[in-house]
Amino acid sequence: MTSVLLTNSVLCCFRQPTLEWASKTLFEEIRASINNNDEEDRSFWRPVLPWGGVFTIKAGRKAISCIPLYVEVQLKNTCTIDGFLMILYVILRDNQGFHRELAVFLGKQFVEHFLYLMDSCEYTTVKMLWIWNRMSKRQYRSEIHRAALEIDLFGNEHENFTENLENLMSTTQESMCTNGGCPGRFQNFRKTTINIREQPKKKKNDDNSLSKRAKCLPNRCNGLREFSQRLFCHGPPPFVILNMQQWRSEDLSYVPYHLALCQHRYLLEGATLFNKQEHHYSAAFQIDGCWMHYDGLRSDNLILLNKPPELLLLSSLVYVRASDK
DSSP states (O other): OHHHHHHHHHHHHHHSOOOOSSSSOOOHHHHHHHHHSSSSSOOOOOOSSOOEEEEEEEGGGGGGTTTSSSSEEEEEEEEEHHHHHHHHHHHHHTTTTHHHHHHHHHHHHHHHHHHHHHHHHHHHHHHHHHHHHHHGGSSSEEEEEETTEEEEEOOOOOHGGGGGGHHOOOOEEEEEEEEEOOOOEEEEEEESSEEEEGGGEEEEEEEEOOOOEEEEETTOOOOEEEOOEEEEETTOOOOOOGGGGGGGGGGGSSSOSSSEETTEEEEEEEEEEETTTTTTEEEEETTTEEEEEOOTTTTSOOOOOOOOOOSEEEEEEEEEEEEGG
């Protein structure tokens, strides 16, 4: 009963925000700071999405006898969602046409509230919005600790974030065996992640952009299986995420700055990085062609870089559809 009351209280905080937008959005402030930054001070003037957070929930009428009347939700190890939330915000603010498209997958209310909370610097509430609205209970650990609800997001950012965007990036590919007697002659293959393969002349493409033939091995018949071009199930998404933890460093000779996916061009706009020693994630993204590094654990956690980041500790690459840029 208590968990239900807490959940309803949190959701009430998201349903009816006061949409009185600030004169400048956070994105506009960051963009202005890039133009005004000198060589001596290249950090953003205030912290953005700091690590962790404490969210306070007021007990409802039915819980008036509960002690305490105000329940604290303490967040731990939030770096598994922080970097992606920062990149998602930049993508939405830098591409006005993406609001409507992402609303199909994330919900119109979510997109509006997410942007409002980020621009209002309500960073802990932003994280709670993602946790309660997008994540399932199995994706994090929660327990009562010292009269507070503690939510621990320790783990893998692909399990905590990317997995919740699978419908956005889902693709389908049909195949037909040339042997009319094949028991599984017509098949449809669906994927929820994007895979790439290296091409000649240092060009990257998706792994199934062109039709191809292969032996029909699963059914052990003598036919050839013809594969159609792979297509996005719901149309080309505004952005795609490549899970680079599936690659070994020796397998990837360079980082692709462009992708051709299902007849659409995507440009590299962001990345998340993983420090194995600290088991900590950070992120990098572009604004007006300039790279910025975000790390929620730093006091100056948003820093303008002199050059593109060294992408040696890649966890993810984030590509934005070029046609809407």
